[in-house]
Amino acid sequence: MTASSTTPPTAKVGFFVTCLVDMFRPSVGFASIKLLELAGCEVEVPETQTCCGQPAYNSGDRNSTRAIAESVIDAFDGFEYVVGPSGSCIGMLHQYPDLFEPDNPYFERARSLAGRAYEITSFLTDVVGLGTLQARFEGLVTYHDSCAGLRELGVKTQPRQLLSQVDGVELAEMNEAETCCGFGGTFCIKYPDISNRMVSNKTANAQATGAAVLLGGDLGCLLNMAGKLKREGSTMEVRHVVELLANMTDQPAIGESAADLAYNAGGH
Amino acid sequence: MQIHSPEFKQRAGDALDNANLQRALGNLRDGFPQKRAAAVARMPEFEQLRNEGRDLKNHILANLDFYLEQFEDNVIKQGGQVHWARDGEEARRAILEICRNAGAKTVTKGKSMVSEEINLNDYLEANGVKPVETDLGEYILQLREDHPSHIIAPAIHLNLDDVSDIFHKKHNRPRSEDPAELMQEAREMLRKQFVAADVGITGANFCVAETGSTIIVTNEGNGDLTQTLPRVHVVITTIEKVVPTLEDMTLFLRLLARSATGQEFTVYNTLSSGPRRPEDQDGPEEFHVVLLDNGRSEMIGSEFQEMLRCIRCSACMNHCPVYGAIGGHAYGWVYPGPMGSVLTPKLIGVDKAGHLPNASTFCGKCESVCPVKIPLPKLMRHWREREFERHLSPKGFRFGLGTWAWFARRPGLYRWVSRSSSWFLKRLGGKQGRIRSLPLGKGWTAWRDMPAPQGSTFMDQWKRHQQTQQQKNKG
Known part of the structure; x- marks a missing residue:
C-alpha cells in the first residue's frame, strides 16, 4: 500500500507538538513530521499552540481547562487532521466536548476537533497508509x-x-x-x-x-x-x-x- | 472503623516500607487479575453482560423508590420486617434493639462491609452483645483486633505466619503452619459459636424486589450457618443493592463471581426469604432487613450517581497499581482502591478523604475491568473538582497550577517559559544528559534522575528549520 493510494497528497495535518516534546525532546517532533510527510501529508505547526490543558483538567480546575481548550481549538481550526506524538495529550483533546455546554459555540468545534485528532502511530496505521519504511x-x-x-x-x-x-x-x-x-x-x-x-x-x-x-x-x-x-x-x-x-x-x-x-x- | 484517611500519605509510606505487607500484596497482584482474565476468556459474551449489567443498574437507580417499596412489601408478605435507616446511628440502634428483644448475648456475623461502615462490632460490644465474625478472614482479623484491607479478601494484607501466630496465641494450641490444620482449628472454634449465637447478622449482595429475598454469596458456607442456626436473622445492607427480579439477580451473580475471583459461580449462593415457615425444617424465627441509606440517596441525580452501580466485586482494586503498591489500610477507612476513592469522600467527607481521589494516575485499568462499567477515573476527577472549588487542595499547588494555566493561555509567553526552562534544565544536566537533584523537583529526583532536554525547544528549532527551507527554496 502506498501513501498516495489512500490519502490525497494534500492531506493537511496540524502537528500538535505537546509540551514535553517541545521542551525535552524536539527530535520526536521532527521524527513525527518526517513520518507524516512520508505518508503524503502536508504538515503545519500552528504557532499559537501551547498545552492540551490536562494538568488543569486532572487537578479539578475546569475553568482554566476550558480556557486552554478554547485556545487549542482556535489554533487547530481548518486542519483536516490534528496529530500528536502522545496518546495522553491527544486523549485530552478527545475530552474537550465534555467541557462545554451544548449551546456554547465551542461545543461543536470541540466535537469536530476530537473527531480529527489522532495519536501518531494510530494515524499512520488507521488513517493514512505509510509506504514501506526506510x-x-x-x-x-x-x-x-x-x-x-x-x-x-x-x-x-x-x-x-x-x-x-x-x-x-x-x-x-x-x-x-x-x-x-x-x-x-x-x-x-x-x-x-x-x-x-x-x-x-x-x-x-x-x-x-x-x-x-x-x-x-x-x-x-x-x-x-x-x-x-x-x-x-x-x-x-x-x-x-x-x-x-x-x-x-x-x-x-x-x-x-x-x-x-x-x-x-x-x-x- | 476509625477514620484515618487524612493520614493517607504517611500510611502509604509505611505500607511501602512494610516488607511483610509487600510480600502479601505480591500474591494479590499475581492472583486475582490472572483468574479474572481466564474466566472472562472462557465467556465470549462477557462484554455484552457488562453492558446489560450497566443498563440494568441504571434502570434500577432511575426507579429506586419503586423497587425498594416493592422489596419492603414482599419482605413483609414473607413474614419479615424492614427497618429503614437514614444513617449509621439509626442502623446500629435498630440492630441493637433486635438483639435486645431476642435477649442476645452473642451474635454470629457473616462478612459485611456495611457493618464496618457503621462500626457495628464496637457498638454491639459496648452494649453488652458479643459479635463473632465467622468468615475466616474476618475471624482472623477480629482475633488480631485488626480491620479488613480489601472488600472480598479482608485479610489479604496478612501472610500465613501472621495467622499461625495469632491462632497460637488466642487458641492456646501448638503453633501450626499448615493451612489445612489452621482451617480445621478455626472451624472447631467457630462451630461452638454458631450453635451458641442468639442472633445471626449477615450482609446482602442483592435484595430481590419481586420476592422480598436477600442473597449472600460466600465460598466458605459460614454465612449459611450464620443465618439459619440462630433464632433471629438480621440482614444489614444498603439501598442500592435492590434488583427487580431473581432473573436480574442471576445476571449480576454471573458478573460478580467472574470479576471478583475468576469463578464461574461463587460456591454458596444462599437466598433468605422470610422466617421459617411451619413446613420448613430449619431457619430463623425472625427475619429482619435493615436498609441503610447513609448518604447514598443524595448521590442520585448528582455527578456521582454512577458509583451506585457498584456490586462490590473488588476487580477495580485487584487491578489497581496504586492499591497493589500500598494495600487497603493506607486508604484509611472501610472502602479502599478506586471504588473507595469515589465512595469514601461521599461517606466521610471530601475534606477528610481528599487524598483518595488524588492518589490515582487515572490509568483507567479499573474502569476497563468494572463489571458495570463505572467510569471511576471520571468520578475521581469530579471529587478533585469539588476540592478545587472548595479550595481544599494545597495552596502551593493551587498557586503553581494557576500560574502555569495563566501562561498556557498566552502562547508567546508560554514559548518564553518553555525556552527558559529548557535552557536551564539543559545546563543543569551538563554533559551527563540527566539531572540527579532538582531543587523544586525533589519528589522526582529522590528516586529517579530527571532526563535533561536535548537543547533548544522544538518550536524554536522548527522556526529555524522553516527559515532555512525558505532560503533554500529562494536560492
Missing part, C-alpha cells in the same frame, strides 16, 4: 503501552505493526506491558514514593526481557522510566517509538549523553 535498527526492543493511548484511544497493535516494518528490530514483550508506569502527570510529584514503586516494577519487567531498548509513545512515561533506569545504573536505552520508525536514532537516548551514545554504539 528504517533500520539492529536490536531487541520492548514496548510499554501508555495508559491513555491504550485505554482511551485503543493504541495497541499500531506501534507494533509499524515496528515490524523496521529492518533488524526484534520485539520482546514484557510482563505487564499494559500496567501504568507510575508517571500520572502531577501524581508523580504529589505521591512520589508510590510512583517510585510503580516505576520500579515497570523497569524490572522491562529489563527482564533482555531488550536493549525500551520504547513507548508518550514522553511523560518515557522520562519517568528513563529517569528510573538511569538511577538504577541500567544501560537500557529509552526512546519514543517514532525515533526508530523515522530512522532517527542518531540522538542520544532519553536521559543519556553523547558519550553514552558512542559507548552504546560500540556494542551493548
